[in-house]
Amino acid sequence: MFTPFGCIFLLFALAATLAGAAPSRLFARQTGDLQCNIARVKIVGSILQAAQTARNLTQELSCGCGNSSSLIANVTSGIITAEDAVAEIVGAIFTGQAAPASARTQVGDGLTLALESAGNITSTDPAVTSNLATLTSQLIAAGQAGDDVLQDCN
Ligand SMILES: *[C@@H]1O[C@H](CO)[C@@H](O)[C@H](O)[C@H]1NC(C)=O
């Protein structure tokens, strides 16, 4: 489950990022950097999409087939770990500070846990395997956007 605060913060961050695309004196330094804005929108968007796919998979795997429901629970906890750290990084960028190293590590750890757990889910259900492929590409996209944020927003 996602903490309401985490979700609201991410939506706020996304909205603020989009709003930030307009000229603003307050965030002039950041908004001047188009690459940085694109990366911020991408990482927030990819993680929200991955979270949605994980929710769908949680329902599909609720039969408790083998280790699948435990694995998808671990996927979700990895996504939440990454989500919290992204919120921290986006928050730091808004206030013009460097993203804390601990948050950077946490994004990587969360995404890695999610990817590895997802990779261990086995299923013959085409709906599940299709969602797993979607989830994997969303997690990889989030990881790449995370790298872009660190590269473009400093
Ligand atoms: C669940 O995972 C454990 C440890 O990884 C493994 O020993 C066991 O065989 C798995 N069970 C199923 C049903 O896959």
Ligand SMILES: *[C@@H]1O[C@H](CO)[C@@H](O)[C@H](O)[C@H]1NC(C)=O
């Ligand atoms: C999920 O994570 C927990 C805590 O790290 C671990 O004990 C458990 O074995 C994991 N489940 C599977 C199926 O790997």
Ligand SMILES: *[C@@H]1O[C@H](CO)[C@@H](O)[C@H](O)[C@H]1NC(C)=O
């Ligand atoms: C995935 O499965 C392998 C082999 O059973 C195991 O060593 C590894 O810990 C598992 N990883 C996760 C994240 O469940």
Ligand SMILES: *[C@@H]1O[C@H](CO)[C@@H](O)[C@H](O)[C@H]1NC(C)=O
């Ligand atoms: C969940 O995934 C299945 C298979 O891809 C899809 O048909 C269904 O619409 C999805 N449901 C939601 C709520 O996204």
